[in-house]
Structure formats: C-alpha cells, structure tokens
Amino acid sequence: MKKNEKHLSLRIDGELLRRFDYVARYDDRSMNWMLLRLIRQCISEFEAEHGKIVLPEDK
Numbered sequence: 001m002k003k004n005e006k007h008l009s010l011r012i013d014g015e016l017l018r019r020f021d022y023v024a025r026y027d028d029r030s031m032n033w034m035l036l037r038l039i040r041q042c043i044s045e046f047e048a049e050h051g052k053i054v055l056p057e058d059k
Contacts, residue, residue, distance in 0.1 A: 020034070
C-alpha cells in the first residue's frame with residue numbers, strides 16, 4: 001500500500017458482494033479496481049453538477 005493510500009472497511013450483503021465480484025471479473029478487473037473506478041465516476045458526476053470540490057488544507 002502506498003503511503004497516501006487509506007484502507008476502507010465496508011459492510012456489504014454477501015449476495016451483493018458476489019454479484020459485484022462477478023461484474024468485476026466479467027470486466028477482467030479486481031473488485032478494488034472496479035470500486036475505485038465507480039468512486040471516481042461518482043465524484044466526476046457530482047463535480048459536473050455542483051462544481052469542483054474544494055477540500056480544506058490538511059493540518
């Protein structure tokens with residue numbers, strides 16, 4: 001894991017997880033890669049509608 005990467009714990013229904021794994025494998029991707037792609041897509045769509053997200057400076 002890279003220094004700036006964070007770990008995310010997720011509670012998910014077993015059947016939903018198996019279906020998500022199926023979709024990721026169908027696309028020849030890992031679930032992690034697929035989830036990151038979906039998160040980036042969600043942020044991109046949000047920013048297209050609401051403008052760029054400006055985060056406060058880290059202390």
